Amino acid sequence: MxxxxxxxxxxxxxxxxxxxxxxxxxxxxxxxxxxxxxxxxxxxxxxxxxxxxxxxxxxxxxxxxxxxxxxxxxxxxxxxxxxxxxxxxxxxELVKGNTSTIKYRRPQPNRPLDDAEMEFIIEKIQERAQIKAQREIALETGNKDAEVKLVNSAIVGIHIDGYKISNPIGFQGKDIAVQIYTAFAxxxxxxxxxxxxxxxxxxxxxxxxxxxxxxxxxxxxDSSSNFTAILADVGGGTTDIAVVNDGGVEGTKMFGIGGRSFTNQIANEMNLSYKNAEKLKVNLSGDKLQSNIVQEATEAIENTLDVWISGVELALSEFDNLDYLPNRVLLCGGGASLQGLVDKLEDTDWWKDLPFNKKPKIKYIQPSEVVxxxxxxxxxVDHTFIxxxxxxxxxxxxxxxxxxxxxxxxxxxxxxxxx
Incomplete structure (x- = not known):
């Protein structure tokens, strides 16, 4: 090597x-x-x-x-x-990304908030989030001593005495509520x-x-971005979902179904090697295959597509802190190239039991849209590099x-x- x-x-x-x-x-x-x-x-x-x-x-x-x-x-x-x-x-699946809200009652509400106090508040939020992530991972792995580490952190929103503000420094007030996204692994x-x-x-x-x-x-x-969408990165082994609301990351969820799940299903149902099944899957949306082969492969992955869409529903149902979910689903990752996956999102009623105010629109993220x-x-050239x-x-x-x-x-x- x-x-x-x-x-x-x-x-x-x-x-x-x-x-x-x-x-x-x-x-x-x-x-x-x-x-x-x-x-x-x-x-x-x-x-x-x-x-x-x-x-x-x-x-x-x-x-x-x-x-x-x-x-x-x-x-x-x-x-x-x-x-x-x-x-x-x-x-x-063991990377845990959540948005936590902590309410902090200031001992001196008439004193203007400064950098040191904000740093203290944020550290307390991160400590609480780490304990929560450690418990989740310990439960899923059966290892109560599993160590976790903070990998990402970002402010989602700040309120003082019920008023949302963008910069709390210099404000007076008794109660501060800070929403912060943290990801642990x-x-x-x-x-x-x-x-x-x-x-x-x-x-x-x-x-x-x-x-x-x-x-x-x-x-x-852009710190004042109002970008709002559901982002779904479908990789080979997992599907990673992020919900972004008014420029803030509300949370991230992951589940273990990706492109390889569909390839394995084609290989098993059609008695093919993994390599040939992958080649067939990649060519499903083109005109290179005979119609009967396309039909057989499409039927082979139907059950896996049903399980995948159930995973999307379950992941989004956990964002129960939002009144409404964004009505845009933006896709990226190599696994998202499967046309049947896009069809499942566009042509079925998977979204109706979730808090959408209308049917979500589905599209790929293009490299030209990356800010x-x-x-x-x-x-x-495409969504696989996002x-x-x-x-x-x-x-x-x-x-x-x-x-x-x-x-x-x-x-x-x-x-x-x-x-």
Missing amino acids: LFKSKQKEDANDNFIVSLDIGTEFVKALVAEIDGENINVIGVGRARQSLSDMHSGAIADISSVIHNCETALIEAEDQAGIQARKAVIGIAG PMVHISAIERVANELALDLIAVAAEPFAVARSVIGT GINDGTGKL TAMGLLRVAYDTYTGNENVGDSFKDKLNKILRV
Whole structure:
């Protein structure tokens, strides 16, 4: 196995790399930061083996490192540079992303709120969220001693004495309610990602929950964004869902059905190898197959599609803090390319028992819709690259938060929330 040299000569601080370690593919993007713009200058991709990942998490570290190496070399060769600062995505059913609300009664309500008090409040929220995530993961794994680590955190909303405000600094008031999104992951998965970064001689500046990264890709840097949508990233092993309301991430949910579930069903029902079943699935929406083959494959995956849509319903039903769910569902990820999946969302009544005020519209997220990221390679052609682009946005947030923190309230909050 070939590993990158530990010495990366002339590594420029304005270059960042994102690694989307998916179940089916590893995708690597190299980008240059130019002010508020992120310019992609290198793209690489490598296919994973069947045993490399399990339910969206790394199962074979050495093989995944080799695949990441292959994708990264391709991206760096195109970019003509070696980037050191990296963000790597994390997914899987044990990544827990929730929005928590904590109410805090100030002992001195007539004293203007300052940065130190806000930092204290946020730390208390994160502590409470970590305990909750640890309990959930312990329950699901049967390991009461499971360690978890905070991977992402973002403010959703702040109220003082019942009034919603964007910047609480300087306000007086007795009761503060803060909504904050936090994502936690098991340390065993974090450690595997850290090992990958170390072997590739990357400076791991952040690990990001992938649905959070997708949300960051479409929200961008606008602190007053009113972007509202349900985001569904359908990968090879999992489906990751994020609900964004008025520019804030309300929460993320994941369940273990992705593209490979459909491939396995075709392989089993039609007595095919996995490789041939995958090829058949990819060509289902084209004109390359005979109609009887298309019909047989479509019937083979029907039950799995029913289970998948039930997973979507269940995930969205857990957002019980919202009066209404957004009426847009935006898709990304390689698994979302299956036309039957889109048809299921568009042509069935799965949404009627959920708090939608009208039938949701379904569309793919296009690379051109990712805020502030420009493709200089011509290779970011469809919705399958959105997660990797979102990871670049998280890298940018972290980079600017560490290096160029200004005096705005948003900058100060970003610094407090840095993980």
